[in-house]
Amino acid sequence: xxEVLTVAFFKAAIIAGTPLLFATVGEIITxxxxxxNLGVEGMMLMGAVVGFQVGYTTNNPLLAFIAxxxxxxxxxxxxxxxxxxxxxxxxxxxxxxxxxxxxxxxFMGQGLVGLKMSEQFSASFQKIKIPFLGxxxxxxxxxxxxxxxxxxxxxxxxxLGLYIYKTRIGLNLRxxxxxxxxxxxxSVRITAYKYTHILLGxxxxxxxxxxxxLVQVPVWQENIxxxxxxxxxALVIFASWSPYRAILGSYLFGGxxxxxxxxQGTGLAISTYIFDMAPYLMTIIILVIVSFRKDRKNxxxxxxxxxxxxxxx
Amino acid sequence: xxxxxxxxxMRDITKIFGTVRATDGMNLxxxxxxxxxxxxxNGAGKSxxxxxxxxxxxxxxxxxxxxxxxxxxxxxxxxxxxxVGMIHQHFKLVDILTALENILLGQRKGLLLNKKEHxxxxxxxxxxxxxxxxxxxxVYEMSVGEKQTLEILKTLYRGAKxxxxxxxxxxxxxxxxxxxxxxxxxxxxxxxxxxxxSHKMNEVMEIADRITVLRKGHTIKTLPKEATNPQELxxxxxxxxxxxxxxxxxxxxxxxxxxxxxxxxxxxxGVEVLKGIEFDICAGEILGxxxxxxxxxxxxxxxxxxxYPVKEGEILFKGENLVGKTPKEFITRGISMSxxxxxxLGMGLVASMDMVDNILLKQYHHNKGLxxxxxxxxxxxxxxxxxxxxxxxxxxxxxxxxxxxxxxKVLLGRELxxxxxxxxxxxxxxxxxxxxxxxxxxxxxxxxxxxxxILYIAEDLDSLMGLCDRIMVISNGEVTGIxxxxxxxxxxxxxxxxxxxxxxxxx
Numbered sequence: 001x002x003e004v005l006t007v008a009f010f011k012a013a014i015i016a017g018t019p020l021l022f023a024t025v026g027e028i029i030t031x032x033x034x035x036x037n038l039g040v041e042g043m044m045l046m047g048a049v050v051g052f053q054v055g056y057t058t059n060n061p062l063l064a065f066i067a068x069x070x071x072x073x074x075x076x077x078x079x080x081x082x083x084x085x086x087x088x089x090x091x092x093x094x095x096x097x098x099x100x101x102x103x104x105x106x107f108m109g110q111g112l113v114g115l116k117m118s119e120q121f122s123a124s125f126q127k128i129k130i131p132f133l134g135x136x137x138x139x140x141x142x143x144x145x146x147x148x149x150x151x152x153x154x155x156x157x158x159x160l161g162l163y164i165y166k167t168r169i170g171l172n173l174r175x176x177x178x179x180x181x182x183x184x185x186x187s188v189r190i191t192a193y194k195y196t197h198i199l200l201g202x203x204x205x206x207x208x209x210x211x212x213x214l215v216q217v218p219v220w221q222e223n224i225x226x227x228x229x230x231x232x233x234a235l236v237i238f239a240s241w242s243p244y245r246a247i248l249g250s251y252l253f254g255g256x257x258x259x260x261x262x263x264q265g266t267g268l269a270i271s272t273y274i275f276d277m278a279p280y281l282m283t284i285i286i287l288v289i290v291s292f293r294k295d296r297k298n299x300x301x302x303x304x305x306x307x308x309x310x311x312x313x
Numbered sequence: 314x315x316x317x318x319x320x321x322x323m324r325d326i327t328k329i330f331g332t333v334r335a336t337d338g339m340n341l342x343x344x345x346x347x348x349x350x351x352x353x354x355n356g357a358g359k360s361x362x363x364x365x366x367x368x369x370x371x372x373x374x375x376x377x378x379x380x381x382x383x384x385x386x387x388x389x390x391x392x393x394x395x396x397v398g399m400i401h402q403h404f405k406l407v408d409i410l411t412a413l414e415n416i417l418l419g420q421r422k423g424l425l426l427n428k429k430e431h432x433x434x435x436x437x438x439x440x441x442x443x444x445x446x447x448x449x450x451x452v453y454e455m456s457v458g459e460k461q462t463l464e465i466l467k468t469l470y471r472g473a474k475x476x477x478x479x480x481x482x483x484x485x486x487x488x489x490x491x492x493x494x495x496x497x498x499x500x501x502x503x504x505x506x507x508x509x510x511s512h513k514m515n516e517v518m519e520i521a522d523r524i525t526v527l528r529k530g531h532t533i534k535t536l537p538k539e540a541t542n543p544q545e546l547x548x549x550x551x552x553x554x555x556x557x558x559x560x561x562x563x564x565x566x567x568x569x570x571x572x573x574x575x576x577x578x579x580x581x582x583g584v585e586v587l588k589g590i591e592f593d594i595c596a597g598e599i600l601g602x603x604x605x606x607x608x609x610x611x612x613x614x615x616x617x618x619x620x621y622p623v624k625e626g627e628i629l630f631k632g633e634n635l636v637g638k639t640p641k642e643f644i645t646r647g648i649s650m651s652x653x654x655x656x657x658l659g660m661g662l663v664a665s666m667d668m669v670d671n672i673l674l675k676q677y678h679h680n681k682g683l684x685x686x687x688x689x690x691x692x693x694x695x696x697x698x699x700x701x702x703x704x705x706x707x708x709x710x711x712x713x714x715x716x717x718x719x720x721x722k723v724l725l726g727r728e729l730x731x732x733x734x735x736x737x738x739x740x741x742x743x744x745x746x747x748x749x750x751x752x753x754x755x756x757x758x759x760x761x762x763x764x765x766x767i768l769y770i771a772e773d774l775d776s777l778m779g780l781c782d783r784i785m786v787i788s789n790g791e792v793t794g795i796x797x798x799x800x801x802x803x804x805x806x807x808x809x810x811x812x813x814x815x816x817x818x819x820x
Contacts, residue, residue: 175407175418182405186419187390296453
């Protein structure tokens with residue numbers, strides 16, 4: 001086991017956890033305004049394929065990631081229109097978005113299968129060692145010697161945490177997700193808050209997908225997300241709607257994601273399929289544990305998945 | 314008082330919902346530094362009129378003047394900018410936020426919250442109006458009274474000079490009501506106008522300076538309090554002479570139907586909520602239960618209906634111990650419960666279903682065969698409508714669209730329809746106007762004469778003392794006394810509600 005739990009393993013866990021982190025904080029901000037968007041997997045795939053296509057064509061990493069974020073946001077716009085403006089059932093709408101996104105990625109990716117991003121493109125994602133922090137033995141290598149998007153992941157999660165808990169807008173958005181009638185009475189513009197944050201969430205999911213196709217893999221393959229979007233939905237509950245705890249959860253699951261592959265090298269006589277199941281088993285266990293917890297502050301937003309209609313009583 | 318001195322003036326206000334004229338050319342004048350009561354039965358148009366003054370509804374015709382200038386509100390925000398704030402019956406507070414955060418909600422300026430700066434401003438208002446709110450406390454930890462004070466503070470902080478309170482005492486304990494009245498008097502001293510919607514006569518007589526009586530969408534009359542009396546107000550309100558006294562029919566038998574012995578129960582957190590409750594009820598007797606909200610009334614009700622787990626003790630119904638039996642077995646033995654929670658719909662009825670379906674909920678198991686027969690239930694619904702005089706467009710109308718009083722009548726009607734031998738009824742008149750209250754007291758008395766044992770849980774001491782044969786007082790899960798309703802005084806009941814034992818009084 002010691003051969004597995006090395007610095008290299010933990011470092012790889014951070015990389016594997018990065019797409020999860022983007023998607024998880026994206027879903028957290030969506031759920032904080034009271035909208036359950038189960039389209040994470042679909043939005044990740046949309047971001048992955050659009051990012052790959054743009055990156056492959058233009059060789060411009062910045063453009064590729066902007067396109068990926070836009071693709072995710074457009075996916076969530078479809079959701080927002082149905083779930084917020086038309087007050088459609090959120091679960092059904094989200095599932096439809098996942099189905100749509102999966103189909104969209106397969107269709108767009110038909111001609112891309114097996115293609116690899118250019119050396120020049122990948123060179124933009126070289127490891128950058130942070131001065132001082134990167135020199136701490138062990139920890140420095142695990143956390144502070146990564147490509148720029150991993151750092152962007154840290155920053156995004158922490159900034160979102162500050163945004164939700166420390167700013168005026170954050171207070172209003174929490175109120176929208178908890179008790180829209182109270183927020184409405186305090187003249188918070190419910191629809192604007194919902195749209196803005198659902199779109200922001202979608203863009204983050206798109207980024208998460210693009211990290212997979214552009215940096216982590218970086219070869220296009222069918223169904224590249226392989227269920228990570230669903231894990232992100234479960235991670236939201238694991239993190240009990242806190243972007244800070246999402247960091248911990250995402251990297252933990254990143255580790256689970258790669259542990260099977262690592263163990264192969266040790267000659268351990270366990271089927272790799274068992275380890276492939278690990279993240280999903282863990283998800284189930286976490287959902288069970290969470291359901292026992294009764295804590296007001298870590299509870300889901302009270303108005304989650306309830307459409308808001310002012311004149312309803 | 315003439316129009317010239319009125320701070321708020323509403324003229325010829327008409328609002329039509331569908332085909333119903335909710336307010337039909339109503340007029341209202343409220344002066345500065347005045348507590349003005351709006352008195353009327355359910356459906357008189359009190360709330361509709363006030364919703365127009367606070368910007369929630371837009372009047373179809375008519376004019377509103379504030380301080381001599383005409384105003385037109387298209388949203389609550391316009392109203393608060395003009396200094397009008399309304400406290401609704403359902404509080405608009407976010408549970409997981411602190412008091413301070415709730416007050417700051419909806420601010421438009423600044424990136425950060427700047428709590429310190431706001432806190433000093435809020436503290437000033439608290440001092441000025443003698444409000445006591447712990448700004449750091451979370452709303453979910455607050456009592457109803459604390460939440461209401463917070464709502465008032467929130468509204469004042471936003472600059473309200475005219476405060477509308479929609480039936481504020483309906484959910485308060487007597488002690489909390491005293492506190493609220495103190496706050497209202499203080500607002501009056503600070504030159505605010507307070508509009509107080511109520512149908513509780515004694516409260517109106519205690520606090521109001523002037524009283525405007527509304528009936529069926531019309532303004533009937535505005536009277537200074539000194540120039541009127543409850544009898545006159547009631548007649549104006551109802552539109553005909555009415556006998557206000559609650560009838561008490563004599564107890565029918567001495568046959569003990571229910572004996573409860575050493576009943577103990579614990580809640581989810583492991584705290585003991587019923588601490589050895591003991592009492593008896595005879596057939597044809599109404600036993601009242603008085604107590605401060607949350608003293609174990611709800612748990613007692615549910616335990617007696619088989620819905621709450623009993624840790625220890627016996628519920629002897631006609632000699633048979635029912636502890637451990639399923640709720641269905643309680644029902645088949647003739648025990649029926651109607652509990653009206655604070656939000657009225659929380660227990661007993663399904664809001665989005667119609668009357669027939671709600672009746673079927675309790676009857677389908679008498680049905681033979683696979684399918685549910687709706688016809689007999691529909692006939693029952695018609696019968697209940699007629700018997701209890703329920704105002705509804707029809708038996709197939711969703712319950713949630715009825716007014717509160719009518720919803721309560723549906724619930725009570727359904728429970729009585731199962732011809733129980735023991736009727737447990739909690740807060741059956743909560744939020745109802747006098748006329749409907751009296752109707753419900755009559756129904757309970759009728760059942761009593763048929764020999765039904767009734768456990769009547771209520772907040773209003775007047776109704777307890779007028780209607781019941783005996784009153785059991787509970788405090789913090791314990792019985793502090795079972796007294797004769799004819800002999801006890803309000804003060805004695807109050808002291809027992811706070812935990813003093815009956816024998817210290819020797820009633």
